[in-house]
Amino acid sequence: METRELRYFVAVAEELHFGRAADRLGIAQPPLSRTIAQLEHRLGVALLTRTSRKVSLTNAGAALLDEGRAILGAVAAAERRARGAADDEPGLVLAAKAGGSGELLAKLLDAYAAEPGAVPVEVLLVESRVHAPLLDGRADVALMHQPYDPTTGLDVEVLRTEGQVAVMPSSHPLAGAAQLRLADVSSLPELARWPEPDGGYPDGSGVEVRNLTQLFQMVSLGRAVAVLPEIARTALLEGMTAVPVVDAERVSTVIAWPPHSRSRAVADLVRVATGFAEVS
């Protein structure tokens, strides 16, 4: 199976339309049809069922779509990393969620910079989907949060685990409580909504926010409530209160890297991170 075939198949499987897929690939439709047919023939299984009006995936097709996407990502990552490794380990790229664990990040960078043999670390701040830059090779390491960020296909080490707090305006009826349960909060109409992995928002009446700055502004305006890791306490603004949510799932801050990364620098960074996470 060649990556060309895989690219073509993924395009068709995503569009479920040969014409549009061919368009997206920048080729004509007939060669695309032919290539898919050849692929199916060589695999010995049908990947798509097509009537002349509708294309849909078979089981085998669905499986191949999943794996194919991962493979194409890995190929892109391999190319990028091979190019990057050419100029003698020029530095690391660390991805982190903007506004995430700022203090931990700062400590990590400082501690690593003090290591003998440390290389320059570039920080790549992303709004969401922190794992994406790891999978396509734009970053070498990432700080992520379980269970929020998918860590599938990555190697991880847990750095810190913490409970969660409900962050709300100090004027909120629940702000006086010593502690809350998830049920108290989850049904609130002003519960802020975060983007799903696909970029859309879940249903609900709360405001839609994309990052912590927006959220905090909304909370301080009295228009939102959210459940966040305890560390968010350190960033509270005027007029905001945090109340522990005792039965909320515990959140782990993890450091993650792609498997098969034998880079000395990544190994050092992970060691430093896990090392000082224990004493702090």
Added chain:
Amino acid sequence: METRELRYFVAVAEELHFGRAADRLGIAQPPLSRTIAQLEHRLGVALLTRTSRKVSLTNAGAALLDEGRAILGAVAAAERRARGAADDEPGLVLAAKAGGSGELLAKLLDAYAAEPGAVPVEVLLVESRVHAPLLDGRADVALMHQPYDPTTGLDVEVLRTEGQVAVMPSSHPLAGAAQLRLADVSSLPELARWPEPDGGYPDGSGVEVRNLTQLFQMVSLGRAVAVLPEIARTALLEGMTAVPVVDAERVSTVIAWPPHSRSRAVADLVRVATGFAEVS
């Protein structure tokens, strides 16, 4: 980058010899040289340094070799799984180390079989390198042991963690001890040697064994000593003694599966495994 190019590059990088690599690939040497040169040109980096007497890897080449092997494995796995998914989820293949955690395995199979919607489970017993069948698609799930088996690039759940014991002939001078430290055992000349991941054996004077049956036989013959997870106690033969090694690293039995495996059956099996591991 096409998988053909990657296959060719990996062959050359492993052989460090264009002629032998071409032979292994079943093609002539000139097209191979040309393909590698094209790949380097497109990537914009040198992957190999060749004098007319010696071929060696550059940094970029070493990086690409690692990732390339993983990608080729993933491609093979994708093909196999696509073929497998064709006949409507015919069953699961579970890989486990032969003689490993037999009792846990039996309980797992029983518990899963009792689940509603359970599919037939085929057990693939392997001598070593349990992760290999997962990576190339021959198995869907595996029981592995951390830190012995590499779990890089896999998703895992820990099932059980246990200490280790030194297994030795009852006649051994240390057999009377209530407990031992690693230092007491690691320097023994009769310490059995296991294959490394590459199939070779480490240096030492102890016997070379390939599986538990061989090892136990050697121990009962008075010719070997080994450090094993506690569970090995249940399988001791006549004339063998197990003594706890208090400072040995704790060993975790984990259930592992390839990332991006959305199969219902795998999810069920993992749930069952983690569920009863807690109560047992």
Added chain:
DNA sequence: GGCAGCGATACCCGGCCGGTATGGATACCG
């Protein structure tokens, strides 16, 4: 200095990838 080994280069051929034109099936519409 001759020779053996190895990778690079030169050149040719055939297959395959991509293009255009067209066919056949199906849903939709007047």
Added chain:
DNA sequence: CGGTATCCATACCGGCCGGGTATCGCTGCC
């Protein structure tokens, strides 16, 4: 109910590229 638009498959053709053989150039080594 026939016409039409849409969409995938088929037929056919041309150019590129992947693979082959022959050979060159370089480098250790006896």
